[in-house]
Amino acid sequence: MTDVAKLANVSQMTVSRVMRNSGYVSESVINRVVSAATEIGYVNNRLAGGLAGADSSLVGVVLPTLQNRVFSEVLSGVTTAFSESNVQPVFGVSEYSQRVETQLVLDLLAWRPKGLILSGLEHSKELRDTLLASSVRVVEVMDIDGRPIESSFGFSHRKAGWEMAQHLLGKGYKRFAYVGCQPNRDLRAVKRYKSFCNTVHRAGAQMVVTKYSDEPSSMLIGRQCTEAILREKHKPDVIYYANDDLAAGGLMHCLAHQIQVPKQIALAGFNGLGFLESLPMQITTSRTPRFEIGTAAAEFVSGDPKELVEPVKVDFAVDLVAGDTT
Amino acid sequence: MTDVAKLANVSQMTVSRVMRNSGYVSESVINRVVSAATEIGYVNNRLAGGLAGADSSLVGVVLPTLQNRVFSEVLSGVTTAFSESNVQPVFGVSEYSQRVETQLVLDLLAWRPKGLILSGLEHSKELRDTLLASSVRVVEVMDIDGRPIESSFGFSHRKAGWEMAQHLLGKGYKRFAYVGCQPNRDLRAVKRYKSFCNTVHRAGAQMVVTKYSDEPSSMLIGRQCTEAILREKHKPDVIYYANDDLAAGGLMHCLAHQIQVPKQIALAGFNGLGFLESLPMQITTSRTPRFEIGTAAAEFVSGDPKELVEPVKVDFAVDLVAGDTT
DNA sequence: CTGTTAGCGCCTTCAT
DNA sequence: ATGAAGGCGCTAACAG
Numbered sequence: 001m002t003d004v005a006k007l008a009n010v011s012q013m014t015v016s017r018v019m020r021n022s023g024y025v026s027e028s029v030i031n032r033v034v035s036a037a038t039e040i041g042y043v044n045n046r047l048a049g050g051l052a053g054a055d056s057s058l059v060g061v062v063l064p065t066l067q068n069r070v071f072s073e074v075l076s077g078v079t080t081a082f083s084e085s086n087v088q089p090v091f092g093v094s095e096y097s098q099r100v101e102t103q104l105v106l107d108l109l110a111w112r113p114k115g116l117i118l119s120g121l122e123h124s125k126e127l128r129d130t131l132l133a134s135s136v137r138v139v140e141v142m143d144i145d146g147r148p149i150e151s152s153f154g155f156s157h158r159k160a161g162w163e164m165a166q167h168l169l170g171k172g173y174k175r176f177a178y179v180g181c182q183p184n185r186d187l188r189a190v191k192r193y194k195s196f197c198n199t200v201h202r203a204g205a206q207m208v209v210t211k212y213s214d215e216p217s218s219m220l221i222g223r224q225c226t227e228a229i230l231r232e233k234h235k236p237d238v239i240y241y242a243n244d245d246l247a248a249g250g251l252m253h254c255l256a257h258q259i260q261v262p263k264q265i266a267l268a269g270f271n272g273l274g275f276l277e278s279l280p281m282q283i284t285t286s287r288t289p290r291f292e293i294g295t296a297a298a299e300f301v302s303g304d305p306k307e308l309v310e311p312v313k314v315d316f317a318v319d320l321v322a323g324d325t326t
Numbered sequence: 327m328t329d330v331a332k333l334a335n336v337s338q339m340t341v342s343r344v345m346r347n348s349g350y351v352s353e354s355v356i357n358r359v360v361s362a363a364t365e366i367g368y369v370n371n372r373l374a375g376g377l378a379g380a381d382s383s384l385v386g387v388v389l390p391t392l393q394n395r396v397f398s399e400v401l402s403g404v405t406t407a408f409s410e411s412n413v414q415p416v417f418g419v420s421e422y423s424q425r426v427e428t429q430l431v432l433d434l435l436a437w438r439p440k441g442l443i444l445s446g447l448e449h450s451k452e453l454r455d456t457l458l459a460s461s462v463r464v465v466e467v468m469d470i471d472g473r474p475i476e477s478s479f480g481f482s483h484r485k486a487g488w489e490m491a492q493h494l495l496g497k498g499y500k501r502f503a504y505v506g507c508q509p510n511r512d513l514r515a516v517k518r519y520k521s522f523c524n525t526v527h528r529a530g531a532q533m534v535v536t537k538y539s540d541e542p543s544s545m546l547i548g549r550q551c552t553e554a555i556l557r558e559k560h561k562p563d564v565i566y567y568a569n570d571d572l573a574a575g576g577l578m579h580c581l582a583h584q585i586q587v588p589k590q591i592a593l594a595g596f597n598g599l600g601f602l603e604s605l606p607m608q609i610t611t612s613r614t615p616r617f618e619i620g621t622a623a624a625e626f627v628s629g630d631p632k633e634l635v636e637p638v639k640v641d642f643a644v645d646l647v648a649g650d651t652t
Numbered sequence: 653c654t655g656t657t658a659g660c661g662c663c664t665t666c667a668t
Numbered sequence: 669a670t671g672a673a674g675g676c677g678c679t680a681a682c683a684g
Contacts, residue, residue, distance in 0.1 A: 001677065011655050016679060024653050041459065046436040047376040048677035051660045056373065058416070058437075066405065072398035079392065079419045083426070086433060088416045090384070093405045100409070107412060110372040111384075133367065219604035249604045255581065256606040275601075278545035278575045280582040327661065337671045342663065350669050374661035377676050 007036035019044055020054075050112055059301050060108035060116045060136075061089045064096045064185070067216060069273055070243075070290055071119070074141060077294020078117060087114070087302045096185035098124045109134065115301025121146035122187050137309070139297045142290075143188050144313050151311045153297045157188045160286050160318045161195035164268055167284070168238050169203045171326055173266060176200050177236035178210045179225045179246050181217040189242040192270065196240060208236040217242060222249025230265065238266035238326065244273045247283050251325065255280060267325040282323030289316045333362035345370055346380075376438055385627050386434035386442045386462075387415045390422045390511070393542060395599055396569075396616055397445070400467060403620020404443060413440070413628045422511035424450040435460065441627025447472035448513050463635070465623045468616075469514050470639050477637045479623045483514045486612050486644045487521030490594055493610070494564050495529045497652055499592060502526050503562035504536045505551045505572050507543040515568040518596065522566060534562040543568060548575025556591065564592035564652065570599045573609050577651065581606065593651040608649030615642045 001019075005012040010029055017023045018033040025033075036042075050056035061078055063071040078089055090108055094101035102124045105116065109130070115137040121144075131138050131149050138150040145158050168176070178197075183190050197207055209229055213221045222245060229239060230253075241247035247269030254261050261267060261281060269276070272287025293316055303309065327345075331338040336355055343349045344359040351359075362368075376382035387404055389397040404415055416434055420427035428450045431442065435456070441463040447470075457464050457475050464476040471484050494502070504523075509516050523533055535558060537551045548571060555565065556579075567573035573595030580587050587593060587607060595602070598613030619642055629635065 012677090013656080013679080014654060016677095017654085020679090022679095026653060029654085041456075043432070043460075044436045045377075045438060045677055047373045047382060047438055048660090049679070050373040051371070051377055051662085052677075052679040053660065054679065061417075066398050066402035069395070069398075072392050072395075072401075075398075075417075076392035076419070079417060083419065083421075088418065088433065088437070090414045091387075091401075091405060091417050092414065093402070093409065095409075106369070107414065110370045111414070112371060112373055130367070134369075219601050223604045245601075252604050252606055275545050275571075278549045278578050280578055338661090339663085339671060340669090342661095343670085346663090352669065355669085371661055374676090375663070377678085378661075378663040379676065380663065 001042070003040055004033060004036045004042050007040065008032040055114045056112045057085075057087050057302075058090050058111050058113040059087055059298070060092070060105065060111070060113045062092045062094055062101055062104050062108070062116075062118050064094050064119060065216075066093055070271055070288075073290040074119070074294040077291035078298040080291075081295040081298035082302065085302055087298075089298075096182070098122070098127070102127045106130070109136070115139070117141060117297050117301060119143075120188060121148055121152060123149070137301045137303075139301055141293050141297050143191075144315055145191055148311070148313060151300065151313065153293050153300065153314045153316065155288060155316045155318045157191035158195040160270065161192035162199050163318070163320050164192075164240060164270075164286060165196045165199035165203075167320055167322065168240070168266070168268065168326060169200070169205060171266070173238040173326075174205050175208045175234075175236040175238070176205060177208050177229050177239040178241075179213075179222065179229070179239055179250070180211075180242035181213045181215060181221060181246070183212050186217075186242065189270075193242070208234050217245050219245050219249035219252060222246030223253045224249075226250035226253045230259070236265070238262070238268065241267070241269045244269035244271045244276055244283065244285055247285065247325075248276065248279060251279060251281060251283060261325050272319070272321055276323075281325055282321075284323040284326040285321050287319040287321050292316060327368070329366055330359060330362045330368050333366065334358040381440045382438045383413050384416050384437050384439040385413055385624070386418070386431065386437070386439045388418045388420055388427055388430050388434070388442075388444050390420050390445060391542075392419055396468075396597055396614075399616040400445070400620040403617040404624040406617075407621040407624035408628065411628055413624075415624075422508070424448070424453070428453045432456070435462070441465070443467060443623050443627060445469075446514060447474055447478060449475070463627045463629075465627050467619050467623050469517075470641055471517055474637070474639060477626065477639065479619050479626065479640045479642065481614060481642045481644045483517035484521040486596065487518035488525050489644070489646050490518075490566060490596075490612060491522045491525035491529075493646055493648065494566070494592070494594065494652060495526070495531060497592070499564040499652075500531050501534045501560075501562040501564070502531060503534050503555050503565040504567075505539075505548060505555070505565055505576070506537075506568035507539045507541060507547060507572070509538055512543075512568065515596075519568070534560050543571050545571050545575035545578060548572030549579045550575075552576035552579045556585070562591070564588070564594065567593070567595045570595035570597045570602055570609065570611055573611065573651075574602065574605060577605060577607060577609060587651050598645070598647055607651055608647075610649040610652040611647055613645040613647050618642060
């Protein structure tokens with residue numbers, strides 16, 4: 001920067017002002033500085049900038065996985081929102097481990113980010129305490145059923161589970177099954193499940209079978225679990241899946257074996273992923289606004305850090321989409 | 327750090343040594359420093375660390391999109407590799423625009439990353455020149471057909487297109503169709519396409535129809551394009567799709583309309599995405615090692631920056647998987 | 653509108 | 669095995 005200043009015949013401070021276009025700088029000086037900068041190929045050093053007091057304009061993002069479209073869509077929303085500003089996301093994947101998540105956040109904090117985007121409301125005590133003590137803006141996405149560290153942008157999984165149960169009960173189904181994956185990891189799915197079961201039971205209907213896979217969720221697992229369930233003695237008349245991938249796998253099994261949907265078995269998923277539209281049948285599901293939650297969270301954390309913002313809890317409503325499978 | 331030093335009754339420099347466990351520090355001092363640090367909740371400041379000369383341990387990653395599983399899997403590989411080290415990825419999405427990509431890289435460079443991961447070999451001249459002049463390690467992923475800036479980790483799309491054409495010609499197909507999306511964006515698909523066409527023509531067979539959509543690729547688009555192609559007068563006997571999403575959409579169309587695959591129409595995709603396994607039929611495709619390319623690239627760029635590494639071009643072979651659709 | 657001064661928190665180098 | 673001095677490149681705060 002000093003070099004640029006010399007070349008442009010101004011003080012280094014003026015160069016700094018031009019670079020951030022802050023304060024008053026005359027037109028002519030701006031031009032001189034800019035051309036000097038391009039001439040020597042000056043590249044701003046944000047490490048120094050951040051250190052000197054300006055906000056670092058980094059935002060930490062920690063998601064449980066990228067193998068699941070849900071989270072890559074959240075991330076997509078985040079990056080889209082940041083592309084407008086000059087904020088950069090620093091990224092980490094926790095693999096659904098609170099220990100890893102805690103470590104990642106600690107590492108990210110070393111970059112003095114202006115904000116942090118986490119997912120879910122369940123974290124290690126250490127993480128909670130650290131973040132409560134720190135001054136970075138924190139937003140937890142994809143869930144609002146619980147006590148956020150600061151702000152949460154998401155929706156109620158309990159409500160989503162209740163709503164789907166209501167829908168299915170309304171359709172007259174009596175014998176329910178559930179298929180999920182890794183219940184010790186996907187805590188949000190468990191919230192939906194519990195609420196779903198409660199609603200089913202209160203209506204006097206019953207859960208015939210609940211099947212959990214230890215594998216990460218995928219269409220293939222959905223297919224296999226569905227096959228297993230339909231082989232059992234006491235068949236359900238509807239299967240509620242933890243997500244659309246599983247449900248689509250179930251549909252694939254039915255298609256491949258000429259099982260009539262929803263006559264012989266009804267199917268319902270969760271998330272409303274885009275690929276459902278092109279399946280031979282529209283699967284009943286709950287549409288979650290993943291991309292929008294990502295953009296909203298990104299905009300929230302990257303706001304002016306000086307202005308104190310009240311923590312908020314934003315409920316992005318989930319949208320039950322009745323398809324042909326129920 | 328000075329505070330920690332006071333509490334532990336050592337110099338700040340010693341604290342620095344302990345934090346990085348570099349140099350010789352006695353056992354007892356280490357313990358004192360560590361407990362002092364935890365006591366006051368010390369968080370290392372990497373901005374200062376980076377400024378003072380240590381490498382920043384950030385790696386910039388710029389991908390064209392996150393809407394496509396292919397790239398979220400690459401990113402997944404990258405983050406997995408970094409989870410071992412203490413390197414953090416800073417992330418950007420170019421939306422397939424060279425202008426945006428250039429700007430993103432310029433922004434990322436301001437963080438003094440130790441490396442940069444880009445995708446594809448086609449970039450703006452400005453980007454090329456900037457990166458050639460800079461000292462950051464650059465690796466371009468997912469393509470090796472061309473002249474990399476420095477190193478490239480990927481595979482040959484020309485070879486993949488040739489190989490699929492060979493496979494289909496070998497199966498006796500004579501009338502070929504192609505379905506793709508946004509050819510001005512997905513340059514790598516175009517490479518496959520050209521090579522595919524050449525091979526088909528050289529064998530004396532013909533391309534009956536080529537259909538491009540302006541929309542981003544999806545199963546739905548694949549379904550619609552397939553429907554359009556099968557309505558045409560001169561029907562092909564096989565369709566080569568730019569990727570698996572399109573091909574799966576094509577299969578869905580056939581399933582929904584009782585069109586016999588591969589008897590009435592054969593289908594082939596590209597990438598070998600995981601979800602193909604659970605479709606009612608195995609689609610013929612070329613399996614690309616996206617995750618592995620991500621991890622390899624990440625490990626390469628995050629190596630010790632002091633040791634000069636020769637640029638490399640690594641060919642991750644593509645694996646043609648013959649399914650039931652050809 | 654432009655310049656001066658004083659760090660930000662850490663690491664490199666050189667001493668001891 | 670530990671400490672002291674100096675500076676990385678930038679920006680806040682204050683002058684003018």
